Amino acid sequence: MGTEPEGRLLLSMGWPIIVSMLVQALYNIVDSVFVSRMDTLPTEALQRILGNLYDPSLVGRIGDKALSALSLVYPLQMLLISVAVGTSVGINSLISRRLGAKRFEDANRAAGNGLVILVLSAAVFTVIGLTLSDVFMRWQSADPIVQLMGRNYMSICLSLCIGVFLSCGIERIMTAQGRTIYAMLMQLTGAIVNIVLDRVFVLGWSFVPAMGVKGAAIATIAGQFASMLLAFILLFGTRHEIRIRPSDLKLKGQTVHEIYRVGLPSILMQAVGTVMLFGMNAILKALGDYHLATIDPNGDYPTLYIGAFGTYFKLQSIIFMPVFGLTNAAMSVLGYNFGARNRKRFMRAFKMLLLYCCVFMIFGTLVFQLFADPLMHLFDVSQQLRDVGDRALRIISVGFIFAAAGISFNTAFGATDTSLYGAIISLQRQLIVLLPVAALLAWLTKDIDGIWWAFPIAEGITLIVASLLFKRLYRKKIKPLDDPIA
Secondary structure (H helix, E strand, O other), X not given: OOOOOHHHHHHHHHHHHHHHHHHHHHHHHHHHHHHOOHHHOOHHHHHHHHHHHOOHHHOOOHHHHHHHHHHHHHHHHHHHHHHHHHHHHHHHHHHHHHHHOOOHHHHHHHHHHHHHHHHHHHXXXXXXXXHOHHHHHHHHOOOHHHHHHHHHHHHHHHHOOHHHHHHHHHHHHHHHOOOHHHHHHHXXXXXXXXXXXXXXXXXXXXXXXXXXXXXXXXXXXXXXXXXXXXXXXXXXXXXXXXXXOHHHHOXXXXXXXXXXXXXXXXXXXXXXXXXXXXXXXXXXXXXXXXXXXXXXXXXXXXXXXXXXXXXHHXXXXXXXXXXXXXXXXXXXXXXXXXXXXXXXXHHHHHXXXXXXXXXXXXXXXXXXXXXXXXXXXXXXOOHHHHHHHHHHHHHHHHHHHHHHHHHHHHHHHHHOOOHXXXXXXXXXXXXXXXXXXXXXXXXXXXXXXXXXXXXXXXXXXXXXXXXXXXXXXXHHHHHHHHOOOO
C-alpha cells in the first residue's frame, strides 16, 4: 500500500469489495422482489401467512403492503448496519494506521478489542428485536397486515443479528491488511445463501411451505451466519499480518477509545440515515393521508408512497455499492499513507478515488434516467406504485454526482482520524437540509415529486460544505505530513 501506483492499487483492492457489495445489494433487492410476488401465492398459503387478516379483496395489493412493511423496518436495519459498519470502520482505520506505523502488537489488539465490541453491540439489538418489535410496528402503521409482516421481519432480523456484526468486523480486519479478496468471499457466500433461500422460504419450494415476509427474514439471517462462519475460517485458518490472541480480547480503554474516535462519528454519520428514513416515512405518510382525504379515500396513498420510497432505496444501493466498495479499499490506502506521513501519495490516491467515484455515479445516473421503468417492473406491485417509484428514480438520481464527491471527502475524513467532519456533512445532507426541504416542498406543492426534488438539493449544498471542510483538513493535517517530526 506504500509503493504500488495509486490508481491501480485502488482498483486491485477495490474490485473484490465492489463485487461483493454489488451482490450484497442484489440480495437486498431479491428480498423485495420475492415478497412483492406474494399475490401469486395460492389462497391456502395466504390464509396461513395472514391468518384471520386474509381477505380475497386484498389480492393484488398484498405485494404493495409487503414492500411497505419492509420499508418501515428498514430504518432500524439501517441503524443496526450503521453500528456494525461504523464500529468496523473505526477498527479498520486503527489497524491501517498501526500497520503503517509498524506497530503490529497494537494492530492485533485493535482487531481483538473490535470483535468484543461488536458482540456487545449485537446483544443490544437482540434485546430490541425480542421486546420492541410489536410496539414499533403499531407506532409506524395503522394497517394490521403491514404491522404483522413488519413485526415478523423485524423480530427475526434484529434478534439474530450477531452474524452480520461479526462478519462485518472481520471483513474490515481483512480489508485493513489489503486482503479484500477475503472480504469478497464472505459477502458472496452470504449473498448466495440468502438469494437461494429467499426463493425457498418466501414463496415455498417442494416440502417447504411459503412463509412470505417471515421467510425473507429467515433467509437473510441464514446468509449472515454463513458469511460469519467463513469469516472465522479465514481469520483463524489463513496466514496474514493480524494474529488475534486471547489477551487481545481483553478490552483496553485506550484501544476502545481509538476505535470509537473514528468509529463513533462514522456510526453517527450513518445512523443519521435512520433518522432520515423515519422522517421521510413520516412526511410521505402525511402527504399520503392528505391525498386520501382530498383525492381518493380508497387510494391507499401512504402504502404507495412509502413502498415506492423503500423500493427506490433498494435499487439505488446497486448504484452506490460500487462507490462504497471503492471507498472501503481507499480507507485502508489513505490511512496507511497518512500513518506513514506520505502526503504526495495520500493526495494522489485521494484524487484517483474522487475520479473513480464520479465516473461510477455518472454511469448510475444514466441507468436510472434511461431504465427507471424496467427497473420498477422487477417488482410485482400495482401500476400506481410503479409510477411513483419511476418518478423517484429519475428525480433523485439528478444528485448522484454530487453524492459521489461527498462520499470521497468522507473517506478522507475517516482515514485521517477526522470523521467528525463526515458526521457534520451527513447531518447537513440528511437532516438539516433534506428533511426541512422535503417537508416544505410537500407543503408547497402538495405533490410527491416535490419530496423527491429535496434529495438533489441537499446533495448539492452538502458538497459545498464538504469542499470547505476538506480544505481545512488539508491545511491542518495533510499538508504538514512531509514535515519532519520534532
